[in-house]
Amino acid sequence: MGAIRIITDSACDIPVEIAERLSITVVPLSIRFGNDEYVDREGLSPSEFWTKCKESSDLPETAAPSPGAFQASFEAAREAGADGVVCITLSSELSATFQAARAAAETMAPYPVNVVDSRAVTMAQGLLAIDAAEFAATGASFDEVVAHTEHNVPLTGVVGALDTLEHLKKGGRVGGAQALLGSMLSIKPLLELADGKVAEAGRARTRAKALAQISKLVHEQAPYARLAVAHGSAGDLDTLLGLLRDVETDEPIVVTEIGSVVGTHGGPGIIGICWLDRG
DSSP, X not given: OOSEEEEEEGGGOOOHHHHHHTTOEEEOOEEEETTEEEEBTTTBOHHHHHHHHHHOSSOOEEEXXXXXXXXXXXXXXXXXXXXXXXXXXSOTTTOSHHHHHHHHHHTSTXXXXXXXXXXXXXXXXXXXXXXXXXXXXXXXXXXXXXXXHHHHGGGEEEEEEOSOSHHHHHHTOOGGGGGGGGOOSOOEEEEEEETTEEEEEEEESSHHHHHHHHHHHHHHHXXXXXXXXXXXXXXXXXXXXXXXXXXXXXXXXXXXEOOHHHHHHHOTTOEEEEEEEOO
16 A cells, blocks of 8 residues: 555544545544433444434533544555554644644654644645645655645644524633624624634625625635535525635535534534535
8 A cells, every 4th residue: 555544533524425535534522411321423324323312402512532543544545555644633722632643653653643633624734634635645655744744734624604692602612702692683793714723704694695705705715725614404405505606716616514523513404515625
């Protein structure tokens, strides 16, 4: 085999068929509803998660993978003949996942494993992994894949709209969007990631205006190397895709369903646009 293996975690929301085609290993986080614990995407698919969210009075909780889970994936890559591993995790500001991967990487010496903090989540993290895997497939060396991926980290972005603030409020991941919680207005909050943390990106009075605002923001920053739309049980996905049909991007837009890691904090109806700028 000889190539560099890309490993990430399930907060990336990469569609299964893309991960399989590019041999990207996805280490799952775990999800707990009350006393019931599930392995993300293995024991609980995104659609099953959203169904449980609607049925459950308990707000779900997420937990980072153990260092052992990452170590097992690194060892599997080594045994499969990979020359090294580049592991891309969700933002260290949002989860202990990066620290768990780093702890596992230290056990692998002298086998080369580099853990990259994506400073992102959902398909912004996913696009980093996809781009790294495609670059690795060209025969790039371990050091080249690491440098390429680290160069891309500040080129990613996420902007999204929530349908409800309840999950974000209860989950404690509000960060710079704290001011939204004091508002009694019936608003649709817009969020972005800034410095790896959740921040307010604006407010809209209606869902339609929220989608128009995030579409406008994405149009203003075009062109892109890669673009993705990620949603959690959002009935107006096609509306947003229609608004984006003329955005200039080097690769086709990837559409994916947000899984339980981001969905736990974003709540049903979350929809967002993720990008990787041309480098």
